[in-house]
Amino acid sequence: MTNAAETSPTPVDPDAPAARPLSPGAFVQSDSALAGRLVERLGRIEVLLDEVVAQASALPDETCHHLLRAGGKRIRPVLVLLAAEFGTSDQIDVDRAAAAVELIHLATLYHDDVMDEAPMRRGAPSAHAVWGNSVAILTGDLLFARASLLTSMMGPEAVRLQSETFERLVLGQLHEFTGPVDGADPIEHYLAVLGDKTGSLIATASEFGLRFSGAPESLIAPLREYGEKVGVAFQLADDLIDLVSDGAKSGKRPGTDLREGVPTLPVLHVRADAAAGDPAAAAVVELLDADLSSDDALERARAALVAHPATARARQVAEAWAEDAVKALAAVPDGEVKDGLIEFARTAVSRVA
Structure with missing residues (x-):
């Protein structure tokens, strides 16, 4: 495992364009008007993500872009945008919400890979395998901070929702780490962990899309x-x-x-x-x-x-x-x-x- 002082080659080209977002064809007919709107909005969100994670210093800028440029399904941003279709979808806060949920998700991946000692993520070496555990953890923290900056622009309700979701994400990770208590059903415990670690952020993506588009x-x-x-x-x-x-x-x-x-x-x-x-x-x-x-x-x-x-x-x-x-x-x-x-x-x- 390398550290920040060593000179391992970066597996993802830092000068590469932002990763192509998930095709909305996974959700809707690719030739529909809705698909066209989703493609346009996802392109804007990719630009916003690239701008939001940018850092003035070379190392954090490189590490923050690492998984972003490695790709990903962008499921959570798409769900924000789909939910926003029930209101007035073309709102700047909807874009901010879509970017924020993706940043939160990315941050958890940096942390999870350290805890799991995972060597790969999205087909590329994981951040901790390239730069070491400390840099990977701090990069996850930076992405959480940038997500918080976005939600702060959306108002106190967005901050509350992010905070409650963040708490569930952390508790889910802790409960996975500690395992079920004596006498508890391991399967029920596992499903509850998945609800906290995965379900909570997807549910929040849907709520963000509704709340910040003015949907019912x-x-x-x-x-x-x-x-x-x-x-x-x-x-x-x-x-x-x-x-x-x-x-x-x-x-x-x-x-x-x-x-x-x-x-x-x-x-x-x-x-x-x-x-x-x-x-x-x-x-x-x-x-x-x-x-x-x-x-x-x-x-x-x-x-x-x-x-x-x-x-x-x-x-x-x-x-x-x-x-x-x-x-x-x-x-x-x-x-x-x-x-x-x-x-x-x-x-x-x-x-x-």
């Missing part, structure tokens, strides 16, 4: 519920992608979560089955608990877990969370925006190979 307040509750549930579904799907993908979608080697000892839902299911007396599950657990430092051992454990019914059940749980997110939209007006939200919820799970 009656839409806040259903869209927040949608965001909470679709966030859990999305993260459950990510857990499965780590097991079954070729690495192109996740940007990391399949089975990385297993090697790092992350208790994802398939693992929790198979451990519960083993504890209940399932010999096939016990055999999988034995492989999971072995030394997974070698690629062969990791692949044996990964393949065995994928083949066990625990993984199929985990996918069913992800699908159920996605459908619950769709049901939360019952009170939302019909139309292209609602259809886009439904499509995103279902695509969040169907993207699993």
Whole structure:
């Protein structure tokens, strides 16, 4: 691992243009008027992100742009913009909100990669692998600060909402780190962690879009519920992608979560089955608990877990969370925006190979 004083090459060209934002075709028909508006707004937000993270000093400027230029789906900004379609969407505070939620998300990635000792992120070396833990943590802090600057421009309600979301993000990370208390259900604990770490910010993205476009307040509750549930579904799907993908979608080697000892839902299911007396599950657990430092051992454990019914059940749980997110939209007006939200919820799970 390098530190700031060393001269490792930067894996992302600092002079490269801002990353291309997610195509709105993932949410709405690509030839629709709504898609055209989203493309235009996302382009503006990419420019705003690039400007907001800029620093006068070379090192922090480089580190703050690192993950921004590495790409990303920009899911949270898109959800801000979609929710804003229920009001007057072309508002500067909507753009600020979309940029702020992406900066908060990016900041958590810098911190998570340090805690997880993850070597890669978005197909590039993680910041801590390039510059060391201290620089990566401080860069995450800088991005949180810039997100706070944006929300302060939006007024006290935005600051309150960001603060409450930030608290849930931190508590979710702490609860993941400490694990369930004695006697608690590990699966319930894990789902609650996902609600805090992923669902909370997606729910906030939806609320930001509504509040700062002047949309009806009656839409806040259903869209927040949608965001909470679709966030859990999305993260459950990510857990499965780590097991079954070729690495192109996740940007990391399949089975990385297993090697790092992350208790994802398939693992929790198979451990519960083993504890209940399932010999096939016990055999999988034995492989999971072995030394997974070698690629062969990791692949044996990964393949065995994928083949066990625990993984199929985990996918069913992800699908159920996605459908619950769709049901939360019952009170939302019909139309292209609602259809886009439904499509995103279902695509969040169907993207699993």
